[in-house]
Amino acid sequence: MSERYALKHLIVAALAGSVLVGTAIGLAGLCIVEFGWFAVGASAPHSRLVYWVTHETMIHAVQAQAKFVTPPRRFSPAQVARGFRAYDSECVMCHGGPGVARAAWVSGITPTPPYLLDAARQWTPSELKVIVANGLKMTAMPAWNARHPESQSWDVVAFLEQLRGMPAAQYARMRADLRQPSRPGVAGSSK
Amino acid sequence: MSARRALALTMCLALFACGRDSPQSEGSNENLRQGKIEIDRAACGSCHVVPEVAGADSLAGPPLTAFGDRKYIAGLLPNTPDNLALWIAHPQRIAPGNAMPDMGLSEHQAHDIAAYLESLHEAP
Numbered sequence: 001m002s003e004r005y006a007l008k009h010l011i012v013a014a015l016a017g018s019v020l021v022g023t024a025i026g027l028a029g030l031c032i033v034e035f036g037w038f039a040v041g042a043s044a045p046h047s048r049l050v051y052w053v054t055h056e057t058m059i060h061a062v063q064a065q066a067k068f069v070t071p072p073r074r075f076s077p078a079q080v081a082r083g084f085r086a087y088d089s090e091c092v093m094c095h096g097g098p099g100v101a102r103a104a105w106v107s108g109i110t111p112t113p114p115y116l117l118d119a120a121r122q123w124t125p126s127e128l129k130v131i132v133a134n135g136l137k138m139t140a141m142p143a144w145n146a147r148h149p150e151s152q153s154w155d156v157v158a159f160l161e162q163l164r165g166m167p168a169a170q171y172a173r174m175r176a177d178l179r180q181p182s183r184p185g186v187a188g189s190s191k
Numbered sequence: 192m193s194a195r196r197a198l199a200l201t202m203c204l205a206l207f208a209c210g211r212d213s214p215q216s217e218g219s220n221e222n223l224r225q226g227k228i229e230i231d232r233a234a235c236g237s238c239h240v241v242p243e244v245a246g247a248d249s250l251a252g253p254p255l256t257a258f259g260d261r262k263y264i265a266g267l268l269p270n271t272p273d274n275l276a277l278w279i280a281h282p283q284r285i286a287p288g289n290a291m292p293d294m295g296l297s298e299h300q301a302h303d304i305a306a307y308l309e310s311l312h313e314a315p
Contacts, residue, residue, distance in 0.1 A: 045231040051245040099283065101292035107232040114237030117251035117290065164251075168290050 042110040055111075058136060065134070066126035075158035083159030084174055086152060091116075094140065099168025109140045120164040128157045226307030229300045238291070242311055252291060258308040265289070275305040 032038050039047075046054065087097075094113040096102040106113055119128065133153035135143030144153045227244060230236065236247025240254035261270045265286055268274040280301035282291040296304070 045228060046245070048245060055246060096292060098290040099288065099292050101294045102234070104295050107234070107294075111246075112232055112234050114234050114249075115251070117238055118249040121250065168288050 062127050062130050065130045069126040069129055071125040079155050079158040080162050083155035086156050087159050098166050098171045111139055116160060116163060120161050125157050128160055129153050132156045222303055222306040223310055226303035229304050233294055255308055257311055257313040259312045272305050272309050276301040279304050
């Protein structure tokens with residue numbers, strides 16, 4: 001009899017406890033929104049909790065979307081060359097390259113844009129396409145799709161695949177070729 | 192003040208303390224703390240593994256784990272805090288053509304980053 005009573009007590013306490021905790025979490029969330037209890041400034045990195053929530057959500061959302069994207073069987077040298085031109089004019093200021101720094105002001109962005117020398121190991125081509133084409137909310141990453149045709153996102157991905165392990169000298173040579181198109185050797189053709 | 196705000200305020204004062212970050216173990220030293228922030232800002236973690244820095248899990252460059260126990264910097268310089276700060280600020284001056292760019296870091300920023308990396312040791 002008393003054992004049963006104790007069990008009943010335990011269940012009631014557990015229920016009350018979870019209701020209390022749930023209410024507290026809900027109220028804490030409401031306070032964050034209503035009173036601005038969040039370090040919204042970009043001058044400090046995200047807290048571990050906010051980093052984890054936002055970053056993990058982003059990764060899983062990109063992975064989920066990429067399931068519906070079929071990559072080309074292979075990327076042509078022409079695609080890589082077009083991708084390099086796009087990267088060098090619109091991506092390098094925020095993402096840098098081998099031996100090439102990002103623009104100085106970029107370190108003031110939170111989350112700060114990463115160098116992409118390891119991106120092709122961390123993301124599949126389809127995932128990279130999703131990120132390039134659609135951009136990422138709540139980061140400074142714009143949607144390439146907003147201003148460019150769909151195929152150009154794949155060009156950029158084609159280049160990112162080549163960027164992995166690319167020596168600084170090769171990137172510099174491709175840049176030089178781009179600025180002096182009369183020189184022999186088109187950007188992207190040298191391996 | 193709206194009723195919603197009043198409700199939220201009265202019910203949540205006790206939770207206020209929970210919103211703060213717990214201090215890091217190396218937080219006592221301002222240099223190391225600042226170094227960790229500078230590592231985040233400079234995006235070191237997009238090329239290197241850096242212990243205790245969120246998202247610093249890339250393998251483009253060498254992992255910086257237990258850096259305080261390393262003998263060389265980039266296989267070129269003896270590993271001292273000053274040499275490390277020099278390398279971080281001017282990697283292209285020391286090893287022209289290597290993949291790590293000169294990032295325009297100030298001496299101060301480079302020293303803070305070096306202080307953090309030199310504080311990393313192999314677990315006993």
